[in-house]
Amino acid sequence: MPPVHELAAALVAADPVTARRVGALDPRTGAPTLALPRTDPEHLAALEATLLAWSGEPTAAPGTLAWLEQRCVGAEVALRLVELRVARPWARAPYWYVETLGDALAAVRPDLLPDEGYAASYVDLLRSAAGFLSGAREHLLPEDVPRLWAQLAVPAAEGLHRxxxxxLPALTERLPGGLHTLVHLLLRALGAAVEDLLEHCRSLASTGAGTWSVGEEVFTGLLRDYHCLDLGVEELWQRGWDEVRAAEEGLVELAAELDPARTWQEQVAELRAQRTPAExxxxxxxxxxxxxRRITLEHDLLTVPDDEECVVEPLPEFRRAxxxxxxxxxxxxxxxxRVSRFFITPADPDATPERRAGHERENCPAFVRSIVGHETYPGHHLQSVHHQLGTDEDSFLRFFRMPLFVEGWGLYVEDLLEERVFGRSPQALFARRNRLWRALRVVIDTGLHTGRLGHEEAVSLLLDRTAMDRRMxxxxxxxxTRHDNPTYPSTYVLGRDLFHRLRERFGDGMPLGRLHDALLAxxxxxxxxxxxxLEEELG
Structure with a gap:
């Protein structure tokens, strides 16, 4: 791995999950690390000390790149301290064990297994995996675990067991011959450990007494210290409802223009009825x-480099729940x-016909077209390419990604496509329905984590206001409700509106595609x- 920022290097070294997420390679194999994270108190205390050593006010002049980097360091420290002190997924989230091991196993490169060095790393992963899962029984106590989080872990653990x-047994033949027997034994032991964790999760699903709500103080702290927003909980709650009302008014207006005889709900239902077959x-x-991709190029919405690719694949089973x-x-x-992977959740082969039909409705052509721009071109995939192009490897800006920026860009892209491509059309109507869904995210996110809404109330809001299927x-x-989600759902709308503000401030006299290049630089x-x-750079 090339030289990187000192804090980024420390976080990569301390946490293999982070290392895999940012694409840091194991120097022994030249491939993503297959290690599992440590959860012992000594390691967690050392990690907290490292973070605290990087806390403090920025010293660089405001508006400079050095200042921006220092502020991003502070935001990362704030988020990780909340994870260590409040979220504590190793002690509260059973699904964390399943997903962490599943992601490590999914990172295994079958083409490298014949290599003795890489095979040794794979064997080390299998040796440590059973102990990693066994530690869940020690750490996951009923008084700390929310029942919902245990319920989420059950289907995930079932997928991991499969x-x-x-x-994994099908990969064994790729290993050097002397390892076959050992790996079969390790896989058998790991299968038993997954079964044991699954039993524990089922028990916690009925005995867990923990809460997933972080509370108003933590929520406010994340808005202030992580997202760098001067925004309180009550203001965000009211803003969410304002966004909902505005989105509903926009739906009513466009629906009346397209077909005065039918409501927007009826018109959207017709679009959803054009189901995409599961296969x-x-x-x-x-x-x-x-x-x-073609639209992005034809309308010059954002520069598309030659060396990028976005691959569409099925989502691994242990992540689908x-x-x-x-x-x-x-x-x-x-x-x-520069390759992104867009994972799609396949239909459950064991689902009832009614549930399967609902899944097909949610993936109707209008939805697919709307969400693909958000996720791929010129959305998340292409933005992540520009993230690499615009940052130096030794800058913390290369390591750091803020959801306010990432998700805000994705939702801004949906507005952009309506403006430049879809126009006043049924496709635009469906996009506006999705805008309502994202507005409700602000209400639900704030409500769930500050005691203003319960889980079923939140589900009912989506059912009643967006006509969404219950499964979705x-x-x-x-x-x-997840440990890593408080404030995240709100960043879609908040970030989108900030991108529109940046466009209004800095877009005069500049082709739109070049403005977008500058915003993503x-x-x-x-x-x-x-x-x-940008005030310093663009005036």
Whole structure:
């Protein structure tokens, strides 16, 4: 790995999950690390000490790149201290163990298994995996674990068990011959450890007494110290409702223009009734991804470099429980190839016909077209490419990614496509329905974590206000409760509005595509901080 910022290097060394996320390679193998994170008190205390050593006010002049970097360091420290002191997923979130091990196993490179050095790393992973899962029984106590989080872990653990007992044994033949027997024994032991964790999760699903709500103080602290926003909880709550009302008015207005005889709900229901067959999900998303790339080029919305690619793949089974539609894994910060992976959640083969039909409605062509721009071109994928191009490897700006920027850009892209491509059309109507969904995220995010809303109330809001299917609505709200999600759902709308503000301030006299290039030229910092830098650069 090339020289990187000192704090970034420390976080990569301390946490293999972070290392895989940012694309740091194991120097022994030249591939993503297969290590699992430590959860012992000594290691966690050392990590907290490292973070505290980097806390403090910035010393560089405001508006400079050095100041921006220092502010981003402070934001990262604030977020990770909340994880260590409040979220504590190793002690409260059973799904964390499943996802962490599953991601490590999914990172295994089958093509490298014949190499003795890489095979040794794989064996080390299997040796440590059973102990890692066994530690869950020690750390996950009923008084700390929210029942919902245990419930989310059950289907994830079932998917992990199938991966360990079905998928991984098929890789064994690729290993050097002397390791076959050992690996079969290790996989058998790991399968038993997953079964044991699954039993524990089922127990915690009925005995867990923890709470997933972080409370108003922590929520406010994240808005202030991580997102760098001067925004209180009550103000955000009211703003969310204002956004909901504005989105509903926009839907009513456009629906009346398109077909005065029918409500927007009736028109959207017709679009959703044009279901994408489950067996065609991947094809539909791949086709729309190619189309979105062409649109970005034809309308010159953002520079598209030659050496980028966005691959559409099925989501691994152990990740599907909390992701009803899928997940985007953008170009890692330090990756040598600019390739993103857009994972799509396949239909459950065991689902009832009614539930399968609901999944097909949620993936109707209008939705696929709307979300693909957000996720791929000129959305998250292409923004992550510009993140790499605009940051030096030894700057903390290369390591750091702020959801206010990333998700704000994705939602801004949806507005951009309506403005430049969809016009006043049924496709635009569906996009406005999605705008309402994102506005409700602000209300639900704030409400769930400050005691203003319960889980079922939040699900009902999505059902009643957006006509979303229950499967997806429940999956959405489940995700908002996760340890790593407080304030995240609100960043879509907040970031979108800030991008519109930057366009209004700095867009005069500049082609739109070149303005977008400039906005994306400093990585993915908090947008109020970026605005201060752009004042110095663009005037």
């Amino acid at each position: 991966m360990v007992t079905t998928d 065609e999900f991947l094809t539909a998303y791949r086709t729309e991804t190619e189309r979105a 909390g992701l009803p539609l899928g997940e985007m894994r953008t170009v890692p910060a330090y990756a040598t190839e 609505a429940t999956g959405e709200v489940d995700r908002y 400093h990585g993915s910092p908090s947008l109020p901080l970026l605005e201060r830098v």
